[in-house]
Amino acid sequence: MIEGCTPVRVHRGVVRTGGVLTLVLALAAGLATVLGLVGGTRPAAAAEPEALATITLTSVSPSLPSRDGTITLKGRVTNTSKDPVVRPQACFWRDQAPITDSEGLDSALDSASNSPIGSRLCRDPGQFDDLYTADQPDLAPGKSASFEVTAKVADLALAPTDGVYLMGVHVLQDGVPVAVARSRVFVPVLSERPARTLQSATLVVLDSRPSWLAPGLLSDDHLARDVADGGRLRVLLDAAREDDASYAVDPSLVSELETVRAGYQVRNADGGTTAGPGQADAARWLADLAQLRGTHDGYRLLFGSPDVAALAHAGRTGVLESAAAAGRRVEATEDLPLLVLPAGGQADRETLAAAEALDPRAVVLSDSATRGAGPLLATSTGTPVLTYTAGGLGGGPGPDPQDDTVHIQQRSLATSWVESTTSPEQAGAAQVHLVRTKAQATSTSQTDPPWAGATPLGTVLDRTPTRWDGDLRYPSSAADEELTPAQLAGITRLADAQRTWHDLLADGDAAEPTADAAVARAASASWRGQRRASAAFLAPQQASLDTRLTDQVRISTSPKASTVAQQGVSFPITIRNDLAPEGDGGTGDPAAIRVRVEFASDNTRRLEIASIAPEPDGLLAPGSGFTGNAKVTARANGTVPVVAQLYTESGRKVGRPVPIEVRVTQNGTTGWVIAVVAGIVLVASTTWRIRQVGRERARQEAAPADDPGALGSVPATELGPDHDDAPVGS
16 A cells, blocks of 8 residues: 555445445546556545635746656645645546547636546655644644655556646645545647657737726726736736747727826725826836837737627627727827737637628637637638637646646647647648736747747748638627616716717817727726626716706706787896816817707797807817807797707707796787777877767756757658647647
8 A cells, every 4th residue: 555545435325325436436446546556555535525725836847858857846725715635635636537639628628626546656755745743733714835846757657649748736634535635737749859840830819998087097007017027917028029920919009008107096996096006117117018019019909908709799889999999099009009918819600790890900709619620720700800719828727726827838838739630731820829917928928849940920920821611619608798878878868978079169170089998998908797896997987077068058048038019128147167177268279169059848839039159160269168049939828848059060969958837928018009009099098088978968957848940840740749849639
């Protein structure tokens, strides 16, 4: 029996209840035991408990061991449980079956941490490392311990076939042969180098999550940390300076670092600001980038690196056009060829079409999206599609941490070797590696396989592309990662406000670059999975626009107005531009606006009000107002609700709507004058008639009774017998 290891026992009860699968596992465990004894090792357990610790590998040396050499693994173990790990011991582990194709690599990457079972080396000094002492027998929670384990390749009892082998470390506790932590890594073990040499192009992506809020103001200070010594952007830029490396830079990053270089403020959580400390590092980084342009193959990305897929699916391709336009305005990158890189290198036909519409030098996709086709393809429109090897600089087999420098380095070697030995001669003669993380950048400087020769990306792009049917793989998981509908709604609101602001200003063209850049940053793919962070980034920008468009450009008037005529009567209304001057304060000032007021009546048949605008030409200087007369046309009496609204020259609403109650009296002053005069005439004519009738009656009463002329020429006998003047007894 080997010291420090004990054989795994398979209980009959488990076999009976587990059926065929358990029997197979038991037989596999028995075979592993035999192989372990032959190689001087004991097998690892098949059934494993939850890990109590994590293993971080810091080196695999050499990365390409020879059959007659040794291999050393270094790293550290960290207790992630709530209890001490008692007398921890690190042991060398390996699986003896070779991996010789991409399917085998994929299977290993997808496998559980205890599959394959493999076997441990725990016998000879160096093959294991005790992580405790007599004085300190336990590894306390949260504490770490370093280890180093070494084995002769001959002692690993590997198959004689050249291939990629899984190796790693198991941590045991208190002599119990059940691992409480594991780590696995790819290690190519070769007797001879591949007959074919690959070309390997490295594209270093220089981008960052946006932080620009306003001139001289950033939302946080992550850029200062990233460009400092040892920071992510510093390491990436240094990787781009390697011989024959290429780079693609986001113009938004350059623009923001220019802000940092000039001196800047950082917005605090309470809305205040603090002076940023990153000026010197930003200046050095930008200077190194400028120097890199003269010696290396360079490209520019879309400004802000927007989420191409999400915008294409939402019908917001105008944002992509804004991003392309914003990138052309950054002087340091304006003449670099454009590469469109959708998030994760994933695309469907709709996404690819949106990218092609921008007329790029190439659309860069993962070879998983093109189903392995590449590295240079031609779409039906003739746009080149450049594919990079998705697994080339991906993480290694689990468990976590698996995206560190060592795992990436070893996976790159494994993928490259498999590509070199299995791909047809006419295909796969070149690999493109995308470098985006600090770990990837560090691994590329340490990985120099003898079967791969470095070449600039331009040499790949200058090739004749392969004809391609455009068959793309876009899994549901990729769609789920896109910016959410809520995030897209926030982008739409910001874009609408920016467009209104652009239309409002008298010199709107001067504001267009800022508007394009702000919208592109808001749509950055770096906000994927960061809903709260993206909302916090948009909030102060949206609030600033809302204040300018709603509170500082406004209408002032009485809420009620009365008119006493059908036409030609008006009431006063004032337009205010309370924006702060940015220049001379006149109509040529950058803060000067061009607006008009329009009135919407509840009943246009009864009342209409003509629109008004500042004079001259609708221009209004900052810090000033204009008072005009709203001319009313009324067709009936009564009170009519009216809404006064400011509009830009192109017809976009700006400012708050102002409700006004307009009271209309159809008969005006002239009507009242006519009525009064008519009344006077009526009274006078009535009085004259009454007096005339009185005089007539007085004359009749004064005439003599026997006056024959009193009754005219009518004979008395014709008056009839009932007449008072008839003779008695007639």
